[in-house]
Amino acid sequence: MRTTIILVVGAALFAAFVILGGNYAIRFATIFAMYATLALSWNFIGGFAGYPSFATAAFFGLGSYASAIAQSSGIPMLVAWPFGGLIAAAFAALIGLAILHLKGHYFAIASLALVEVLRELVNINDRLTGGGMGLNLPVAHAGVTQQALLFLAAMLAVTIVTVLVTVIVTRHKIGFALRCIQQNEDAAIMLGVNARLYKAAAFTLSALFPGIVGGIYASWVHYIDPSDVFDIFLSVKPLVMVLLGGLGTLFGPVIGAGVFLVLEEAVWRSFLTVHAAVLGLLIVALVLFLPNGLVSISGQQLRARKA
Amino acid sequence: MIYLQVLANGVVLGGLYAAIAVGFSLVWGVLNVINLLHGSFIVLGAYVAFFAYGLLGLHPFLTAPIAGAILFVIGYSLQSTVINRVIGTPVLMTLTLTFGLDLLLNNAMLLAFKADYRKVVLDPPLGSISLGPVVLPLDRVAVMALALLLTYGLYRLLRDSKMGRAIISVRMDREAAALMGVNVMRMQAITFGIGAFMAGAAGSLLSIIYPISPLNSITFLGKAFVICVIGGLGSVGGAIAGGITLGLIESFAALWFGPEYAVPLSFALLVVFLAVRPTGLLGRRGYE
Numbered sequence: 001m002r003t004t005i006i007l008v009v010g011a012a013l014f015a016a017f018v019i020l021g022g023n024y025a026i027r028f029a030t031i032f033a034m035y036a037t038l039a040l041s042w043n044f045i046g047g048f049a050g051y052p053s054f055a056t057a058a059f060f061g062l063g064s065y066a067s068a069i070a071q072s073s074g075i076p077m078l079v080a081w082p083f084g085g086l087i088a089a090a091f092a093a094l095i096g097l098a099i100l101h102l103k104g105h106y107f108a109i110a111s112l113a114l115v116e117v118l119r120e121l122v123n124i125n126d127r128l129t130g131g132g133m134g135l136n137l138p139v140a141h142a143g144v145t146q147q148a149l150l151f152l153a154a155m156l157a158v159t160i161v162t163v164l165v166t167v168i169v170t171r172h173k174i175g176f177a178l179r180c181i182q183q184n185e186d187a188a189i190m191l192g193v194n195a196r197l198y199k200a201a202a203f204t205l206s207a208l209f210p211g212i213v214g215g216i217y218a219s220w221v222h223y224i225d226p227s228d229v230f231d232i233f234l235s236v237k238p239l240v241m242v243l244l245g246g247l248g249t250l251f252g253p254v255i256g257a258g259v260f261l262v263l264e265e266a267v268w269r270s271f272l273t274v275h276a277a278v279l280g281l282l283i284v285a286l287v288l289f290l291p292n293g294l295v296s297i298s299g300q301q302l303r304a305r306k307a
Numbered sequence: 308m309i310y311l312q313v314l315a316n317g318v319v320l321g322g323l324y325a326a327i328a329v330g331f332s333l334v335w336g337v338l339n340v341i342n343l344l345h346g347s348f349i350v351l352g353a354y355v356a357f358f359a360y361g362l363l364g365l366h367p368f369l370t371a372p373i374a375g376a377i378l379f380v381i382g383y384s385l386q387s388t389v390i391n392r393v394i395g396t397p398v399l400m401t402l403t404l405t406f407g408l409d410l411l412l413n414n415a416m417l418l419a420f421k422a423d424y425r426k427v428v429l430d431p432p433l434g435s436i437s438l439g440p441v442v443l444p445l446d447r448v449a450v451m452a453l454a455l456l457l458t459y460g461l462y463r464l465l466r467d468s469k470m471g472r473a474i475i476s477v478r479m480d481r482e483a484a485a486l487m488g489v490n491v492m493r494m495q496a497i498t499f500g501i502g503a504f505m506a507g508a509a510g511s512l513l514s515i516i517y518p519i520s521p522l523n524s525i526t527f528l529g530k531a532f533v534i535c536v537i538g539g540l541g542s543v544g545g546a547i548a549g550g551i552t553l554g555l556i557e558s559f560a561a562l563w564f565g566p567e568y569a570v571p572l573s574f575a576l577l578v579v580f581l582a583v584r585p586t587g588l589l590g591r592r593g594y595e
Binding site for chain 1: 335399404408415417529532536575
C-alpha cells in the first residue's frame with residue numbers, strides 16, 4: 001500500500017516537472033531515467049547479492065555498440081534497442097560463468113577488467129565499430145521536441161520495467177536467495193540455495209537493462225565513441241547512487257539517482273574545474289557518515305519515534 | 308635475434324613494473340584494501356622528481372627517497388584519519404572510499420600541475436649499452452636496478468625489523484596481533500605509509516622514462532592490478548614475478564600482434580588468471 005502511494009505521488013510529481021519545465025526538464029528527466037535504470041540494475045548484483053560489480057559500463061557500452069551496429073545494417077531503432085540489451089545480457093551470462101565464483105576484491109577487479117577489455121577491443125576493430133573515430137547513428141525525421149519526448153518515453157519505459165522487475169525480485173524466492181548469498185554465501189549453499197544460478201541471474205539482470213539503455217542513449221546523442229560509452233564513471237556513478245539511496249532496497253536506487261543527478265547538475269554548473277573533487281568529497285562523506293544510504297535515515301528516525 | 312632483444316626489453320620493463328606494484332600489493336595484502344590512490348601516488352612522486360630536477364637540479368635517483376618520504380607522510384595521515392575507519396567493512400566500502408579520495412587527489416593535481424605531459428630530460432643523457440646483439444637503454448636498466456634494490460629493501464624491512472614482523476602479524480591475524488600487544492591501527496597506518504613510500508619512490512625513478520601527467524595515474528593503477536593478480540597477492544616475490552611476466556607478455560604481444568594489443572591482452576589475461584588461478588603464480592604464501 002505504502003509502495004503504491006509513493007509510486008503514484010512520485011509519478012505525478014515527475015509528470016508535472018516534465019510538462020511545466022520545457023526542453024531542459026525533458027533532458028533532465030531523460031538522464032534521470034537513465035541513471036535510475038543503471039542504479040536499479042547495479043542493485044541486483046551489488047545490492048541484493050553483495051557482489052561489487054564494476055561492469056555496468058561494459059554492459060552499457062556493449063548495448064550501445066550492438067544497437068548502433070544493428071541500426072547501421074538496417075534494423076529499426078525499436079528492435080535494435082532490446083537487441084543491444086539481449087547482447088549485453090548474453091555476454092554477462094557467459095562471462096558470469098568465469099568470474100562469479102570470485103569473491104570481494106577479485107570479483108571487483110575482474111568486472112572492472114571487462115570494461116577495459118571491451119573498450120580496447122572496440123578501439124581495435126575499427127572496421128566494424130569505427131574505432132576511436134566513433135560511430136554516427138541515423139537521425140530520425142521528426143521535430144526536436146518530438147524526438148526528445150520519444151527518447152524520454154523510451155528511457156522511462158525501461159526504468160518502469162526495471163522497477164517492476166525489482167519488485168518481483170524483492171517479493172519472490174530469488175530476492176530471498178540473493179540476500180542469503182549477500183549475508184553468508186557458504187551458509188546459503190549449505191541450506192540448499194542454488195547460489196550459482198541466482199548469482200548468474202542477478203548478474204544477467206544487471207546487464208540487460210544497461211544494455212537497452214545504452215542503445216537508447218546512442219540513438220539519443222546520435223554519436224558514440226569508445227571512451228564515451230565505456231567510461232568507467234558509468235560503472236561508478238550507479239554504485240554511488242545506490243550507496244546514496246540505500247543498498248538492496250526498492251526505492252533507494254531511484255532516490256539516490258535523483259539526488260545524485262541534482263548534485264551533479266549543481267556542481268557541473270558552478271564548479272566546472274573541481275567537479276571530480278566534489279564528487280570525490282561526496283563519496284568519502286557518504287562512506288564515512290552514511291554507509292546505509294538516505295533510506296536508512298528515515299528508517300532510523302521512524303524507529304526512534306516508535307521507541 | 309629479435310627474440311633476444313624483446314626478451315631483454317620485457318625483463319627490464321618487468322623490473323619497472325615490479326616497482327609499480329609492490330606497494331599496492333603490500334597494502335592489499337596486509338590491509339585488505341585495494342588502494343585506488345596508488346596510481347596518483349606514483350604520479351605525485353614523479354612530480355616531486357620533476358620539480359626537484361627543474362628547480363634544484365637534484366637528480367631523480369636522489370629524489371626517490373625524498374619523494375618516498377613525502378608520500379609516506381601523506382599515506383600515513385590518510386590511513387590514520389580516514390581509511391582506518393573502514394577497515395573490516397565490506398569490499399564495496401573500502402573500494403569506494405579510495406576511489407573518492409583518488410578523485411580528490413587527482414583533481415587537486417590537475418589544478419596544481421595542469422594536464423600537460425612533462426618529462427624529466429636528463430642532461431647529459433645516460434645513453435645505452437650493447438651486450439652482444441642486445442641493445443639496452445641505460446636509463447631503463449638503472450631504474451630497474453634501483454627499483455629492484457628498493458623492493459629488496461622492503462623485503463628485508465618486513466623480514467628482519469621488529470616493525471616488519473608486526474606488520475606481518477597484522478596481516479596474518481589482526482585480533483591475535485592486537486592481543487599480543489601490537490598497535491594495530493598504528494601498524495595499518497605505517498603499512499599504508501610504506502605502500503605510498505614505494506609508490507612515490509617508484510614514481511620518482513620512472514619520471515626519467517615515462518611522461519608525467521595526472522592523466523597517467525590510471526595506467527599505473529591498471530598495471531598494478533594486473534601484476535598483483537598474475538604474481539599472487541601479498542608477497543614481494545609475487546610482485547616481481549608478476550611484473551616480469553607482464554613485461555614479457557606486453558613485449559611479445561607488441562611484437563606478434565602489434566602494440567595496440569598489449570593492453571587488452573594483459574587485461575584478458577587478468578580475467579583468465581582470476582578465473583583459473585586466482586592465487587596467482589606464486590600462490591598465497593604471504594610475507595615470510
